[in-house]
Amino acid sequence: MFPKIKILKYSSKMRFRYYLSMIVSISQRERPRSFYMKICHVITRMIVGGAQENTLFTVMGHIEHDHETVLVTGPTDGPEGKLLQKTKVQNLKIEVIDSLIREINPLKDFQAYMSLKKFFKENRFDVVHTHSSKAGILARIAARQAGIPVVVHTVHGQSFHPYQSKLKNWVYIQAEKFAARYCDRIYAVADAMIQQCVDAGVSPRSKYQVVYSGMELEPYLNAKKDPELKASLCIPDDCFVVGKIARLFELKGHEYLIEAAKAIVIEIPNVRFLFVGDGSNRGNLEELILKNGLQEYFVFAGLVDPVEIPRYTGIMDILVHLSLREGLPRTVVQAFASGIPVVAYALDGTPEVVKPDENGFLCAAESEMAVATSVVRLLKDDEMRKNYGEAGREFVRQRWDWHTMVDQLEESYEKLLAEKKK
Numbered sequence: 001m002f003p004k005i006k007i008l009k010y011s012s013k014m015r016f017r018y019y020l021s022m023i024v025s026i027s028q029r030e031r032p033r034s035f036y037m038k039i040c041h042v043i044t045r046m047i048v049g050g051a052q053e054n055t056l057f058t059v060m061g062h063i064e065h066d067h068e069t070v071l072v073t074g075p076t077d078g079p080e081g082k083l084l085q086k087t088k089v090q091n092l093k094i095e096v097i098d099s100l101i102r103e104i105n106p107l108k109d110f111q112a113y114m115s116l117k118k119f120f121k122e123n124r125f126d127v128v129h130t131h132s133s134k135a136g137i138l139a140r141i142a143a144r145q146a147g148i149p150v151v152v153h154t155v156h157g158q159s160f161h162p163y164q165s166k167l168k169n170w171v172y173i174q175a176e177k178f179a180a181r182y183c184d185r186i187y188a189v190a191d192a193m194i195q196q197c198v199d200a201g202v203s204p205r206s207k208y209q210v211v212y213s214g215m216e217l218e219p220y221l222n223a224k225k226d227p228e229l230k231a232s233l234c235i236p237d238d239c240f241v242v243g244k245i246a247r248l249f250e251l252k253g254h255e256y257l258i259e260a261a262k263a264i265v266i267e268i269p270n271v272r273f274l275f276v277g278d279g280s281n282r283g284n285l286e287e288l289i290l291k292n293g294l295q296e297y298f299v300f301a302g303l304v305d306p307v308e309i310p311r312y313t314g315i316m317d318i319l320v321h322l323s324l325r326e327g328l329p330r331t332v333v334q335a336f337a338s339g340i341p342v343v344a345y346a347l348d349g350t351p352e353v354v355k356p357d358e359n360g361f362l363c364a365a366e367s368e369m370a371v372a373t374s375v376v377r378l379l380k381d382d383e384m385r386k387n388y389g390e391a392g393r394e395f396v397r398q399r400w401d402w403h404t405m406v407d408q409l410e411e412s413y414e415k416l417l418a419e420k421k422k
Contacts, residue, residue, distance in 0.1 A: 037062075037413060040123070042072040042116070042139040043131040044102050046083045048306060049247065050330040051156035054189070054213045054405075055131050056083060061406025063091050072119065074100030074112070074135070083306070095119065102134055113138045120146035127152065127413050130183075133159040133172070137179040144182040150416045151183040155193045156213070157327040157348070160200065163251055176202045184416050187409070189213040190328035190349025209412060213328055214405025217397065219307070220337035223314035230315045233274070233299050240271045240379050243316035245309065245331040246323060248279030253322030253345070256368050258288050258298070263372035265297055268379050276312050278303040313338035317385060318378050321350065324365060328352060333400045336392030341385055343374040359392035 039062050046052050055071070062069040070093045076082045084094065097119075099111035120128060120143050127150045128143035130136040136153050143151045159172040180186065180203040187209050188194045194208040227237060235241060242264070246252040254275060261273055275285070275298065282300065289298050304312060313319065319335035321344035328349030332342050336353070342360035344350045345367075354360045361378075363370035378385050398404065 035414065036067060037126045037410075037417070038068045038124070039127045039129065039413070040070045040072060040120070040125045041129045041131065042135045044074050044100060044133075044135040045076045046071075046073045047076055048083050048303065050213065050327070051131055051154075052083045053215065053306065053330065054154070054156065056089070057214050057216070057402035058129075058406055058409060059092055060089055061403065062410070063089065065406070065410065067410075069093070070095060070123070070125070072097060072100075072116070072135075072139070074098070074102070100135060100138070104134075109134075109138060113142050116142035117146050120148055126150060126417060129154070129409075131156060133175075137175050140179045140182045149420045150413060152185045152187065152413070152416070153179070153183050154187040154189070154211070155197065155327065156189055157325060158193065158196055161325045163324050173200050173202065176200075180207065183207075185209060185412060187211045187412075188327070190352050192349045192352065193327055196348075211405055211408050211412075212400055213330055213333075214402030215330055215333065215400055217333075217337045217401055219310040220313060220334050221393065221397070223310045223338040226311050226314055229311050233301060235272045235274070235299060235315075236270070238270055240268060240317045241274050241315050242271060242318045242320060242375055242379075243274040243276060243312065243335075244320050244322070245276040245312070245334075246321075247277045248275065248281045248285060250281060251324045252279075252281075253324055254281070254285050255288060256322045256366060256371060257320055258285065258292065258294065259368040260372040260375065261294055261297060262292055263369065264375050264379075265294070267376045271297065271379065273298045274301060274312070274316065275299070276301045276304050276309070309334065310338065313340065316340050318343060318375060320344065320371065320375065321354075322371065323347070326350065333396045336389070336396045337400075339389040339393045341378055341388035341392060343371055343378070353396070355391075355395070359388045359395060 041055055041059055043055050059069050059071055072095045074097055097112055097115050099108040099115060101108055116139050125148055128139060128148045130139040130153045140151055140153055160169040186203060186207050189212060191210050197203060198205050244257055257273060264271060289295055313335055317340060319340055319342050321329050321332050321342060326348050332344060332353050335342050336359060342354050344354050344362060345365045346362040347365055351362060354362055356362050361374035363374060
């Protein structure tokens with residue numbers, strides 16, 4: 001019934017490494033090095049997406065710090081791409097549980113819970129860190145029932161939000177409340193996420209901690225104009241590029257940019273709109289573009305390898321972020337690191353990054369005209385675009401480096417473990 005699970009055990013070599021690392025850290029560093037931990041991260045699927053990239057950088061950091069690290073995931077299917085095929089992490093143990101799926105399925109959900117509980121009992125982790133809604137609920141309960149000392153969770157984006165039914169929201173809030181009882185700390189990628197959870201009564205604020213989603217910023221900080229890429233996308237060299245990086249799915253807001261484009265092209269005829277990403281909504285978006293007679297202005301880049309994204313931000317003059325449901329948008333941080341301004345909806349964690357009249361513009365949700373006005377204003381003012389882009393780059397340079405994120409998480413793990421040992 002259950003998938004075969006490889007049993008991982010402490011070895012004498014690992015224990016020796018732990019004691020040796022402690023001695024070396026105390027003797028050679030001002031701040032003692034993190035003590036050895038056995039850490040498991042659990043996520044529903046490892047598609048090409050923000051939560052998945054966050055998780056991948058976190059496990060990379062643990063391995064870099066010599067912690068034994070395991071990643072548990074469900075099957076990864078669909079047009080969003082498979083992140084683990086794009087990025088190989090040496091010494092990372094990966095366990096796939098076939099019953100851990102995104103859709104609600106009582107039988108498979110029970111099987112996934114039992115498999116997770118069995119896996120945690122056999123491996124005796126120090127820390128289990130969960131991500132995404134389904135994995136976050138099942139794995140937190142399973143880890144606590146298995147006797148894991150420290151159980152933590154990251155909120156990358158809310159399972160409940162204003163753009164779904166009250167019944168669904170009620171169900172998700174009750175599930176999050178229940179799962180919150182089974183963990184020691186809940187991290188959030190933005191303070192707005194914490195406030196939403198507190199307001200919904202999921203858990204008291206004292207259980208939460210902001211840890212901004214880290215990423216590899218260096219390629220974006222060094223992003224440059226790439227005429228060959230622009231030409232390969234059939235974008236004329238003298239055209240402005242307004243980009244949007246997101247999966248082509250509902251609630252990602254592509255349709256609002258298409259509507260805004262009708263007003264933008266009247267003011268700025270030499271503009272092209274670049275969609276980076278793929279998904280099940282592509283056909284609907286292409287129909288909407290055709291209906292509005294905007295075919296010559298829109299370019300679909302399709303699914304792009306994450307390591308190639310800096311090339312695409314490098315050819316953009318503005319990035320728009322119009323998602324109606326997001327935690328803290330990684331693409332906004334990446335755009336700023338690339339030195340380009342952002343126009344975005346003032347939702348969730350976005351206002352924690354986009355500062356009006358400093359590095360971009362915030363618009364009311366679903367307001368196409370506000371988006372059009374902001375984009376036109378930036379495209380008509382070269383100096384403003386440059387100044388806003390440089391201000392954004394300086395703002396994100398240190399705050400969103402993935403090494404900073406890993407250090408914050410590991411410091412939190414250590415404190416929680418120390419409290420449990422007391």
